Amino acid sequence: MADWIEIGRVEDIPKPGSRLVETGKGPIAVFRGTDDAIFALHNRCPHRGGPLSEGLVHGHKVTCPLHNWVIELENGEAVAPDVGCAAPVPVRVADGRIWIEIGMRLEVAHG
Amino acid sequence: MTTAKQKLVVVGNGMAGMRTVEELLKIAPDVYDITVFGAEPQVNYNRILLSSVLAGEKEMDDIVISPRSWYDENGITLFTGDPITAIDAEARTVTSESGRVSGYDALLLATGSNPLVPPIPGMNKQGVCTFRDIRDVETMIGAARDHRRAVVIGGGLLGLEAAWGLKRRGMSVAVVHLMPTLMERQLDVAAGQLLQRDLDRRGIAFFTDGQTEEITGETRVRSVRLADGREIPADLVVMAIGIRPNTTLAKAAGLDVNRGIVVADNMRTTDPRIYAVGECAEHRGQCFGLVAPLWDMAKVCAHHLAGGEEMLFTPPALSTRLKITGIDVFSAGALTAAGEEDDEITLQDAAQGTYKKLVLRDGRLVGAVLYGDVADGAWYFDLMRQGTDVADIRAGMIFGQAHAETGGKGSSGVSVAQMSDDTQICGCNGVSKGTICRAIAEKGLTTLDEVRAHTKASASCGQCSGLVRQILAASLGTDVVAEAEPAMCKCTDRTHDEVRRTILAQQIKSMPELMRTLGWKSADGCAKCRPALNYYLLCAWPGDYADDAQSRFVNERVHANIQKDGTYSVVPRMWGGLTSARELRAIADVVEKYAIPTVKVTGGQRIDLLGVKKEDLPGVWADLGQAGMVSGHAYAKGLRTVKTCVGSEWCRFGTRDSTGLGVRLEQMTWGAWTPHKFKMGVSGCPRNCAEASIKDFGVVCVDAGYDLLVGGNGGIELRGTDLLARVGSEDEVLEYCGAFMQLYREEARYLERTAPWINRVGIDHVKARVVTDEEGRRTLHRRFLYSQRFAQNDPWAERAAKGMAAHEFQPLRKVG
Ligand code: SRM
Ligand SMILES: Cc1cc2nc3c(=O)[nH]c(=O)nc-3n(C[C@H](O)[C@H](O)[C@H](O)COP(=O)(O)OP(=O)(O)OC[C@H]3O[C@@H](n4cnc5c(N)ncnc54)[C@H](O)[C@@H]3O)c2cc1C
Ligand code: SF4
Ligand code: FES
Numbered sequence: 001m002a003d004w005i006e007i008g009r010v011e012d013i014p015k016p017g018s019r020l021v022e023t024g025k026g027p028i029a030v031f032r033g034t035d036d037a038i039f040a041l042h043n044r045c046p047h048r049g050g051p052l053s054e055g056l057v058h059g060h061k062v063t064c065p066l067h068n069w070v071i072e073l074e075n076g077e078a079v080a081p082d083v084g085c086a087a088p089v090p091v092r093v094a095d096g097r098i099w100i101e102i103g104m105r106l107e108v109a110h111g
Numbered sequence: 112m113t114t115a116k117q118k119l120v121v122v123g124n125g126m127a128g129m130r131t132v133e134e135l136l137k138i139a140p141d142v143y144d145i146t147v148f149g150a151e152p153q154v155n156y157n158r159i160l161l162s163s164v165l166a167g168e169k170e171m172d173d174i175v176i177s178p179r180s181w182y183d184e185n186g187i188t189l190f191t192g193d194p195i196t197a198i199d200a201e202a203r204t205v206t207s208e209s210g211r212v213s214g215y216d217a218l219l220l221a222t223g224s225n226p227l228v229p230p231i232p233g234m235n236k237q238g239v240c241t242f243r244d245i246r247d248v249e250t251m252i253g254a255a256r257d258h259r260r261a262v263v264i265g266g267g268l269l270g271l272e273a274a275w276g277l278k279r280r281g282m283s284v285a286v287v288h289l290m291p292t293l294m295e296r297q298l299d300v301a302a303g304q305l306l307q308r309d310l311d312r313r314g315i316a317f318f319t320d321g322q323t324e325e326i327t328g329e330t331r332v333r334s335v336r337l338a339d340g341r342e343i344p345a346d347l348v349v350m351a352i353g354i355r356p357n358t359t360l361a362k363a364a365g366l367d368v369n370r371g372i373v374v375a376d377n378m379r380t381t382d383p384r385i386y387a388v389g390e391c392a393e394h395r396g397q398c399f400g401l402v403a404p405l406w407d408m409a410k411v412c413a414h415h416l417a418g419g420e421e422m423l424f425t426p427p428a429l430s431t432r433l434k435i436t437g438i439d440v441f442s443a444g445a446l447t448a449a450g451e452e453d454d455e456i457t458l459q460d461a462a463q464g465t466y467k468k469l470v471l472r473d474g475r476l477v478g479a480v481l482y483g484d485v486a487d488g489a490w491y492f493d494l495m496r497q498g499t500d501v502a503d504i505r506a507g508m509i510f511g512q513a514h515a516e517t518g519g520k521g522s523s524g525v526s527v528a529q530m531s532d533d534t535q536i537c538g539c540n541g542v543s544k545g546t547i548c549r550a551i552a553e554k555g556l557t558t559l560d561e562v563r564a565h566t567k568a569s570a571s572c573g574q575c576s577g578l579v580r581q582i583l584a585a586s587l588g589t590d591v592v593a594e595a596e597p598a599m600c601k602c603t604d605r606t607h608d609e610v611r612r613t614i615l616a617q618q619i620k621s622m623p624e625l626m627r628t629l630g631w632k633s634a635d636g637c638a639k640c641r642p643a644l645n646y647y648l649l650c651a652w653p654g655d656y657a658d659d660a661q662s663r664f665v666n667e668r669v670h671a672n673i674q675k676d677g678t679y680s681v682v683p684r685m686w687g688g689l690t691s692a693r694e695l696r697a698i699a700d701v702v703e704k705y706a707i708p709t710v711k712v713t714g715g716q717r718i719d720l721l722g723v724k725k726e727d728l729p730g731v732w733a734d735l736g737q738a739g740m741v742s743g744h745a746y747a748k749g750l751r752t753v754k755t756c757v758g759s760e761w762c763r764f765g766t767r768d769s770t771g772l773g774v775r776l777e778q779m780t781w782g783a784w785t786p787h788k789f790k791m792g793v794s795g796c797p798r799n800c801a802e803a804s805i806k807d808f809g810v811v812c813v814d815a816g817y818d819l820l821v822g823g824n825g826g827i828e829l830r831g832t833d834l835l836a837r838v839g840s841e842d843e844v845l846e847y848c849g850a851f852m853q854l855y856r857e858e859a860r861y862l863e864r865t866a867p868w869i870n871r872v873g874i875d876h877v878k879a880r881v882v883t884d885e886e887g888r889r890t891l892h893r894r895f896l897y898s899q900r901f902a903q904n905d906p907w908a909e910r911a912a913k914g915m916a917a918h919e920f921q922p923l924r925k926v927g
Binding site for chain 1: 245249634635636637641665669677922923924926
C-alpha cells in the first residue's frame with residue numbers, strides 16, 4: 001500500500017551526493033545526481049552492509065565506502081562482476097520536494 | 112557486384128574461439144557475418160591470468176582481451192550468458208538456452224573444457240569450487256575475505272597457482288595431492304621435491320599421497336577427509352584435479368567424439384561444415400590444455416574458413432612454466448631417460464636452490480627440467496625444437512648457453528643479444544626473437560604494449576614479458592624500457608601525467624572544465640578519477656581551486672575513518688608523539704561523555720577513539736578542540752604522523768633532539784594533501800627507534816649531522832629508504848623535507864606512495880631536483896610553504912565550531 005512521505009528538498013542534498021533518512025523501517029539513502037535525478041535505496045550495501053549514503057556518487061551510480069562495490073542507483077543492482085542488490089525505494093519529486101514511499105517490502109530483492 | 116556474406120556461428124566465447132575469429136578477420140574480413148554465443152556472462156578474457164587476479168597482481172579489468180566495443184567495431188553479434196544447447200546439423204541451425212535459433216553456413220565449436228569433479232560425497236556443499244572462470248575466482252576472493260582455511264585438491268599447475276593466490280590473500284592453505292610429488296606430469300621427482308620445499312617455506316601445507324574421500328559439513332564445507340583417516344579443516348575447497356574436454360553438444364549432434372571432438376589436420380570435425388578448436392578438440396588422439404597449440408589451431412582453422420586448403424595443423428612442442436611469483440620452473444619434453452639409449456645430465460646446486468636436468472637421445476636434446484634458474488629455458492627449448500646435434504657442446508651445456516658458447520668463460524645466463532633470431536621467446540604464441548626485432552624495426556615500436564599488440568609476444572601468460580622488454584631495449588639501444596602508463600580509468604584515455612600537464616598548460620581550474628577539455632567519456636567521472644582530479648587541481652592552484660568535497664572518499668569528507676559498522680574513529684594529533692595530562696584528561700572525558708567503546712594506542716604514536724557515531728563527531732571534536740587538539744588526519748591522503756624517539760633530551764645514546772625536530776617537522780607539514788599518505792620518523796641515533804628507515808621521509812641523527820632518508824614503506828610491500836643527503840642543521844632538514852614533499856606532490860600519480868614513485872622515477876632524479884639543484888630546492892620549498900597557507904586550517908574546528916558541512920552529520924529527516 002502506498003504511503004508517501006515528504007522528506008525534504010532537492011537542494012538539501014549535495015550535488016552529486018547523498019543524505020540519509022531515518023525511518024522506522026531502517027535507514028534510507030537518498031541520492032542526487034549532477035543532473036538532479038533523485039534516487040533512494042535502503043542504506044545497506046549488498047556486499048557487507050556498508051552505508052551507501054557515505055559513498056561517492058558518480059553518474060547514476062554510487063561506490064560503497066567500505067570495499068568499493070559500485071551500485072546502480074536506478075535499481076540497486078551491483079555492477080558486474082559483483083552480484084547483489086540494495087533494495088530500491090520508490091521516490092518522486094514534485095515542485096522541488098522529494099517524496100519516498102515507505103511501508104513496502106524491506107528485505108533485499110535478491111542476491 | 113556484392114555477394115551475400117556467409118554465416119559463421121561460434122559456440123564458445125573463450126580464448127581459442129576468439130583467436131580464430133581474430134585470425135579470420137585478419138585474412139578475410141568480409142567473408143562472414145559472425146555470431147558468437149558464450150556461456151559466461153563476460154566478454155573474452157585471458158583465462159590464464161585468472162591466477163594473477165587471484166594472487167592480487169592483476170585486476171579483472173586488466174585481463175579482458177576484447178572489450179564489447181571490439182565486437183561492435185568488427186560487426187560481430189555477441190550473446191553472452193546464453194549457451195548453445197543444441198545443434199541441428201541437418202537444418203544447419205543452433206539453438207541457445209534462451210531460445211535463440213541461428214542458422215549457419217559454417218559452425219565453430221570452441222567450448223573449452225570442464226574441470227573434473229570427482230565422484231565423492233559433499234561436492235555440492237557451499238564453499239566448494241573449481242578453478243576455471245571468473246565466477247570461481249570471485250568465489251575464492253569472497254571466501255578469502257570472510258574465511259580462514261582453504262584446502263586445494265590437486266597439486267598440479269592449476270592447484271598450486273590457486274593455493275598460492277589464496278595464501279597471498281591471507282588464508283591458511285593446504286594442498287592435497289594424490290601422487291607422491293607435485294606436478295608429476297611436468298617435473299621429475301627432484302624438481303617436484305624442491306618445489307614442495309619452497310612452497311612449504313612459504314607457508315603452504317602439503318598432504319601428498321592423499322586420496323580425498325569426503326567433504327564434510329552441514330550446508331557449508333567443514334573439512335576434507337582423506338582415505339587414510341586424516342581430516343583437514345576447511346572453509347573453502349578448491350578442486351583442481353584436471354580437465355575434461357567439453358563435448359556434450361558435439362556428441363548430441365552426432366559428431367565423432369573420443370575424449371575430445373575428433374578433428375582432422377584442417378580442424379574440421381566429421382561434419383565438413385563444423386570445425387572445432389581449443390581444448391574441446393582432439394587431434395590424432397591428443398587433447399591440449401595449454402594455449403600454444405590452440406593458437407596454431409586457430410590459425411589453421413581461420414585459413415580453412417577463409418577458403419584456404421594448404422595449411423595443416425601439426426602439434427608444436429610444449430613447454431610449461433608455473434606462474435608463482437619468485438618460483439621459477441621450466442619444463443619441456445621428456446622428464447627422465449626412457450631407456451638405455453637415453454642419457455641424463457643433472458646439476459644440483461643446493462646453496463643456490465637450483466636444479467637442472469637435460470635428457471638426451473641420439474645426441475639430441477629431448478627434454479629439460481629447470482628449477483630455480485630458468486634463464487636458459489628458451490635456449491634448451493630451441494635446441495629441442497630444432498633437433499640440433501649437441502655432441503660438440505654436450506660437456507658444458509648444462510651450465511647454460513653462455514658457458515657452452517664461450518667455452519666456459521662466460522657467466523651463467525645469456526644476454527638477448529646472443530640469442531639467435533629463431534630462438535623462441537614467447538612459448539604461448541610461438542613468437543621468435545627475429546619476429547619481434549623485425550616488428551620493432553619496421554613499425555617503429557617503442558613500448559612493450561606496442562610489441563604485444565603487433566606480435567602477440569607476451570600477450571598470453573606474460574612470463575616472457577621481461578625477455579621481450581630486454582629485446583626491445585637492445586633494439587632501441589637503451590637500458591630500460593619505460594612501461595606505457597595506463598589510462599587513468601575507464602572515463603578517459605588520458606594518463607595521469609597527461610592530465611597534470613594539461614591542467615598547468617591550459618590553466619584549468621575546475622573539474623567540469625577539465626573533463627570537457629579532455630573529452631571525458633562520462634558526465635561526472637567515477638570513484639577512481641574524481642578524487643585524483645580534485646587532488647591535481649588542488650595541488651596546482653593552492654588558494655584558487657575550491658576543494659570539491661563530493662569528489663572525496665567519505666573519510667576525507669567527514670575527517671574521520673569509517674569503520675565496518677558505519678561508525679567512525681577519531682585520532683587527534685599528538686605532535687611528535689608527545690602528549691600531556693591536559694590532553695589525556697580531555698580524551699578521557701570525551702570517551703565517557705560519548706560512550707566511545709574502544710580506546711587504542713596506534714602504531715603511529717597517538718590515540719585512536721574507535722566506534723564514534725557520526726552525529727557525535729562534531730561534539731567530540733569540539734571537546735578535544737577545547738583542550739587544544741586538532742585533527743590527526745589519520746584518514747587523509749596527506750601528512751599522517753611524525754614518529755619520534757626520545758632523543759638527546761633523555762636517552763643515553765641520543766645525539767640530537769629528535770623529538771623537538773619531529774615536532775618542528777610536523778608543525779611545518781601538517782594539513783598538507785599528498786598523492787597518497789605521507790609518514791615521517793625522526794630517530795636520535797642509528798639505533799633508529801623511530802623506524803625512520805621505513806618512512807616516506809625519515810631522519811636519523813648522527814654525530815656528523817642528519818641523514819635524510821626517503822621512499823620507505825612498511826606497509827604491503829616492505830621497502831627500505833634511500834639516502835637522500837646528509838645535512839648539518841635542523842633548518843636544512845626542514846628545507847629538504849619541504850622540497851621533497853613538494854616534488855612528490857607535484858610529480859607522483861594519485862595513490863602512488865613515495866616508495867613506488869621513487870622506484871619509477873629513480874632516486875637520482877629526486878637527488879638532482881632536491882640536493883644538487885640548490886635554487887630548485889628553495890623554490891620547491893617555497894611552493895610547499897605557500898600551499899600550506901591554505902591547507903593548515905583544522906578541519907575539525909571548522910566543523911565543530913563554525914558548523915561547516917553540517918549536512919554531513921545529520922540525517923535529512925527522521926520519519927516513523
Ligand atoms: C590505527 C592504525 C592501527 C593501530 O591501531 O595502530 C592503522 C589503521 C588503519 N590503517 Fe594503517 N594504521 C596504523 C598504522 C600503520 C602503520 C605503522 C606506522 O605508520 O608506523 C603502517 C605501515 C607503515 C607504512 O605506512 O608504511 C600502516 C599501513 C597501512 C596500509 C598500507 C600502506 C602501504 O603503502 O602499503 C594501509 C592501506 C592503505 O593506506 O591503502 C593502511 C590503512 C589503514 C586503515 C586506514 C584501513 C582503512 O582504510 O580503514 C586503518 C584505519 C583504522 C581506523 O579507523 O583508525 N595502513 N598503518 C595505525 C594508525 C597510526 C596513526 O596514528 O595514524
Ligand atoms: C587458472 C588457469 C591458469 C592457466 N594457466 C595457463 C598457462 O599458464 N599457460 C597456458 O598455456 N595455459 C594456461 N591455462 C589454460 C588455458 O587457459 C586454456 O588452455 C585456454 O583458455 C583454452 O581455450 P579454449 O578456448 O579452448 O577454452 P575456454 O577459454 O575455456 O573457452 C571456452 C568457452 O566456451 C564456453 N562454452 C562452453 N560450452 C558452451 C556452450 N554450449 N555455448 C556457449 N559457450 C560455451 C565456456 O563457458 C568458455 O567461456 C590456464 C587455465 C586456467 C583456468
Ligand atoms: S588496522 Fe591496518 S593492519 Fe589492522 S586490520 Fe586494519 S588495515 Fe589491517
Ligand atoms: S560493504 Fe559495500 S563494498 Fe563491502
